[in-house]
Amino acid sequence: xxxEGRRPPGSxxxxxxxxxxxHAELALLLEVxxxxxxxxxxxxxxxxxxxxxxFLAGAVGARAGLELATGDGNDGPPALGDAFERSVRxxxxxxxxxxxxxxxxxxxxxxxxxxxxxxxxxxxxDVVETTTVDDxxxxxxxxxxVDVAVDxxxxxxxxxxxxxxxxxxxALRERDLTLADVMELSADGDDNAREWTTxxxxxxxxxxxxxxxxxxxxxxxxxxxxxxxxxxxxxxVAVEHGDDTARAVSRRADAVRxxxxxxxxxxxxxxxxxxxxxxxxxxxxxAAFVALExxxxx
Amino acid sequence: xxxEGRRPPGSxxxxxxxxxxxHAELALLLEVxxxxxxxxxxxxxxxxxxxxxxFLAGAVGARAGLELATGDGNDGPPALGDAFERSVRxxxxxxxxxxxxxxxxxxxxxxxxxxxxxxxxxxxxDVVETTTVDDxxxxxxxxxxVDVAVDxxxxxxxxxxxxxxxxxxxALRERDLTLADVMELSADGDDNAREWTTxxxxxxxxxxxxxxxxxxxxxxxxxxxxxxxxxxxxxxVAVEHGDDTARAVSRRADAVRxxxxxxxxxxxxxxxxxxxxxxxxxxxxxAAFVALExxxxx
Numbered sequence: 001x002x003x004e005g006r007r008p009p010g011s012x013x014x015x016x017x018x019x020x021x022x023h024a025e026l027a028l029l030l031e032v033x034x035x036x037x038x039x040x041x042x043x044x045x046x047x048x049x050x051x052x053x054x055f056l057a058g059a060v061g062a063r064a065g066l067e068l069a070t071g072d073g074n075d076g077p078p079a080l081g082d083a084f085e086r087s088v089r090x091x092x093x094x095x096x097x098x099x100x101x102x103x104x105x106x107x108x109x110x111x112x113x114x115x116x117x118x119x120x121x122x123x124x125x126d127v128v129e130t131t132t133v134d135d136x137x138x139x140x141x142x143x144x145x146v147d148v149a150v151d152x153x154x155x156x157x158x159x160x161x162x163x164x165x166x167x168x169x170x171a172l173r174e175r176d177l178t179l180a181d182v183m184e185l186s187a188d189g190d191d192n193a194r195e196w197t198t199x200x201x202x203x204x205x206x207x208x209x210x211x212x213x214x215x216x217x218x219x220x221x222x223x224x225x226x227x228x229x230x231x232x233x234x235x236x237v238a239v240e241h242g243d244d245t246a247r248a249v250s251r252r253a254d255a256v257r258x259x260x261x262x263x264x265x266x267x268x269x270x271x272x273x274x275x276x277x278x279x280x281x282x283x284x285x286x287a288a289f290v291a292l293e294x295x296x297x298x
Numbered sequence: 299x300x301x302e303g304r305r306p307p308g309s310x311x312x313x314x315x316x317x318x319x320x321h322a323e324l325a326l327l328l329e330v331x332x333x334x335x336x337x338x339x340x341x342x343x344x345x346x347x348x349x350x351x352x353f354l355a356g357a358v359g360a361r362a363g364l365e366l367a368t369g370d371g372n373d374g375p376p377a378l379g380d381a382f383e384r385s386v387r388x389x390x391x392x393x394x395x396x397x398x399x400x401x402x403x404x405x406x407x408x409x410x411x412x413x414x415x416x417x418x419x420x421x422x423x424d425v426v427e428t429t430t431v432d433d434x435x436x437x438x439x440x441x442x443x444v445d446v447a448v449d450x451x452x453x454x455x456x457x458x459x460x461x462x463x464x465x466x467x468x469a470l471r472e473r474d475l476t477l478a479d480v481m482e483l484s485a486d487g488d489d490n491a492r493e494w495t496t497x498x499x500x501x502x503x504x505x506x507x508x509x510x511x512x513x514x515x516x517x518x519x520x521x522x523x524x525x526x527x528x529x530x531x532x533x534x535v536a537v538e539h540g541d542d543t544a545r546a547v548s549r550r551a552d553a554v555r556x557x558x559x560x561x562x563x564x565x566x567x568x569x570x571x572x573x574x575x576x577x578x579x580x581x582x583x584x585a586a587f588v589a590l591e592x593x594x595x596x
Binding site for chain 2: 014015016017018022025026029030033043044051052053054056057059060061063064089090093094095216217218297298
């Protein structure tokens with residue numbers, strides 16, 4: 001139980017015994033419980049082959065990898081890429097296939113930052129900066145465990161297509177690309193990768209909004225989801241339906257911002273249209289983690 | 299990460315990397331997600347001051363105690379009572395107070411049995427039999443962390459009233475009562491304690507029914523809940539509303555057995571009447587754990 005007792009005695013934190021790993025797991029659970037999150041599985045809605053309980057099992061299964069991400073191993077900190085791969089492998093032990101790949105891509109460096117007392121934009125930027133080629137290898141290996149929706153890479157980057165999984169490793173090594181480099185290359189079309197290149201700007205901003213909000217944490221997270229979606233087109237929607245649809249989806253989210261009742265209708269509409277703003281759900285989980293670490297009540 | 303890799307390589311288990319602790323935590327999550335479970339918080343219903351997310355946080359917080367329950371500590375197995383107390387302390391780090399006390403009372407010995415390869419009625423009876431007075435002390439200390447609804451003890455057992463918490467410890471020591479003895483004394487009016495005295499008879503029978511059933515695991519657990527409630531009056535309902543009401547509640551559950559749509563109406567009725575068959579929910583969580591260990595699909 002690494003991280004146990006990490007908080008100083010007498011800490012005013014409402015969950016003094018909960019470690020960064022506990023909070024990461026709870027963030028995954030609160031994200032899927034928060035409702036409505038239009039277009040995503042939530043407490044009130046399943047997709048056809050992707051059920052609420054798949055996310056519960058994914059969160060529990062991911063835990064062993066999140067433990068590795070703390071860097072509290074006995075023989076020096078385990079590689080961040082290995083932690084990520086282990087978390088995805090554990091997550092995939094349920095019948096819904098990919099439930100939380102993007103969430104984990106955000107949570108793994110955030111957990112490392114929190115467990116080493118630097119959960120801030122500059123602290124997590126440090127974590128990103130020190131990633132290695134081996135971390136990039138772990139990232140590519142993670143694609144062997146689940147199907148992830150991604151865009152086609154540009155022709156010159158075909159050898160680095162993540163869908164190649166472990167087959168892309170020789171190209172990674174030849175070009176000497178760290179995980180930070182890989183994220184930089186993907187940042188344009190993938191807002192999870194973009195977080196890696198900006199000190200997790202949107203994650204921290206959304207966490208602040210959640211902390212400043214009031215009411216049950218799941219309502220706060222549902223409002224944060226709408227704000228994030230209104231702010232920028234969801235990159236998973238763009239991959240699956242094109243940029244125009246992604247922009248239209250953000251405008252529709254903007255129209256119901258702050259109004260969870262109106263968002264219920266939007267949730268039904270997105271479900272009927274097969275619109276799944278999954279990247280925005282990933283960012284919501286990351287924001288939940290930061291908010292939990294900073295003491296949001298549950 | 300105790301228990302990691304416990305399953306033999308090549309195991310046909312659908313979740314080869316999930317440990318008994320993972321399954322215990324997932325059992326807590328699946329229990330609260332299963333719906334309808336008339337009178338209890340579930341995926342579709344909250345109580346006034348007890349919300350779905352309190353159960354999610356309770357499940358995560360309980361984990362450190364469940365790890366202790368595996369008995370994989372470096373200095374010999376930790377006392378089962380200490381594991382229970384730690385799990386309740388962790389569970390209580392949310393604003394809903396008592397979410398899963400009864401579930402944990404059942405899960406702790408089941409996790410010990412599973413982690414030592416004897417998850418069977420005789421195996422868990424062994425675990426119960428070897429409990430000590432120190433285990434009973436841990437059990438009483440757990441009552442310091444949350445409010446638990448219990449019946450008044452008989453006059454001659456007043457010194458052992460669990461609501462005394464740690465103040466009852468001298469009486470425990472003086473009478474040399476093990477945790478198994480304490481459960482024996484409580485078995486008459488508390489069906490969780492009764493499981494401890496019967497080799498977890500109803501838990502294993504319900505797990506078999508869940509394994510033999512079909513469909514999503516949360517529907518199977520909702521049906522198992524109705525069966526358990528129909529079978530025997532819920533002892534928490536008896537404490538809170540008397541034996542007659544508890545018997546009537548079971549008859550009403552019997553009338554909708556196997557019919558989750560009809561059970562939706564019963565869920566609304568029980569909520570309006572303030573009827574909370576919490577012991578039956580505890581047994582459902584315990585059955586979920588056994589079913590998960592035995593490979594029920596998720």
